[in-house]
Amino acid sequence: MLTFIGAVLVFIIMVDAVWTTLTTRGSGFLAGPLTVGLRWVMRTLSYKTGNRNMLAHTGTLTIITLVLFWLCGLWLGWGLIFIGMPGSVIEDGDMQLANLVRYFYFVGFTLSTLGIGDLRPVGDISRILTSVAAFNGLILVTLMISYAIPLLNGVISRRKLAFHLSLLGDNMTNLVLNAWNGEDFRDLESTIHLVSGEIIQCAENRLAYPVLDYFYSYEREFSLGLQLATVDEALNLLVSGVDKSLLPAESTISNIRKIIQLYLTRCHAAISHIEADVPPLPSLSPLSHSGLSLQSDKTFETSMAEFNERRRLLHKLVLHEGWEWTDVSPA
Known part of the structure; x- marks a missing residue:
């Protein structure tokens, strides 16, 4: 029975x-709830202590927790397999049967592919299972490495993009003013395409x-959600508040909106539980x-009302990354 379990x-x-x-397809059926629960704990501690820097450690802690969870689960599973086969492991010297602790010791150095050591399997089935366990440990370590490298590259890409966007303006009003060349806003087109x-x-x-969302930044310049919300709100301000003849090409604005919407769609599961109102209208x-x-003013208010649901979702994204809407649009 133990072997089966x-x-x-x-x-x-x-x-x-x-x-x-x-x-x-995202996190597995065990990794998903585990990482979500860990993030909830870190966010709760951050808000209760008022220390936002705690969030910056969530990503690293999540990866360490995942690795330990998989390793311990595999260790326990193979330990139960061998324990369920009495006499399957013996001392190499005096041929005594292994006790409970030594079974897990045997499984530990087998999974780590360090070699047999002072214990060895008895019987053909135990020997085959020992080889399978060693390959299993090697495969898991390889999977974890293959997961960690692109994950860290993804974190760097997010930070790089966020900083690039932050250079356009530290809030949506400054972004609009910085994009004004004295005649129109056409210079924004090249930046948007880039x-x-x-x-x-x-x-x-x-x-x-999905674990990428757990790598929070305590510097606003490197928070992608905050920067995307700033860019989108600046576009709202331009489309709704500025004379149409001054704007970039309509297709350019439409395309960047669709791309930001794609990002929001990918983040839907992470932000769906967050309560957020439609942000107040910018001035x-x-x-x-x-x-x-x-x-x-009337035309501006009517036009902005069309973006209420989108602005509410972006508000959720900003809150999800630990910021407030005032960081996007100063009161």
């Missing part, structure tokens, strides 16, 4: 590890590696002082 546990752990590391591909890549990375006053030709 151990085999089932090994199978479940390996399916979860393979699902998480080798597919593009970052579009990077946003798509980050969105697809997010689908393959047109800073733009009026710059001499821009603006729409009437």
Whole structure:
């Protein structure tokens, strides 16, 4: 019975590890709840202590927890397999049967492929299972390495893109003012084309590696969710508040909106539980002082109302990354 339970546990752990590391369908059925629970704990501690820097360690802690979870699960599973086969492991010197502790010791150095050591399997079945366990341990370590490398590359790509976007302006009003060249906003087109591909890549990375969301940044310049919300709100301000003749090509704005929507779609599961209202309307006053030709207040309000649901989702994304909407649009 113990052997059967151990085999089932090994199978479940390996399916979860393979699902998480080798597919593009997100975390496995065990890794998913485990990482979500850990993130909830870290967010709760961060809010209760008022120390936002704690969130910055969530990603690293999540990876360490996943690795230990899979290793311990595999260790326990193979331990039960051998314990369920009495007399399957003996001392190499005096031929005494292994006790409970030594069974797990035997499984430990077998999974780590360090060699047999001072214990050895007895019988053909035990020898074959020992070889399978060694291969199993090697496969799991390989999977974890193959998962960690692209994951860290994804973190770097997100930070790089976020910083690139932050250079456009530290909030949506400054972004709009910085994009004004004195005649129109056409210079934004080249910037939008430049970052579009990077946003798509980050969105697809997010689908393959949901754990990317757990790598929070305590610096706003490196928070991708915050920067995407800032860019989108700046586009709302331009489309709804500025004379149409000054705007970039309509297709350019439409395409970047679709790309940001793709990112929001990929993050839906992570932000769906967050409560957030539609953010207050931004003020047109800073733009009026710059001499821009603006729409009437009524036209502005009517146009902005079309984006209410999108703005609410972006508000969720900002809160999810540990920021407030005032970091996007100062009051």
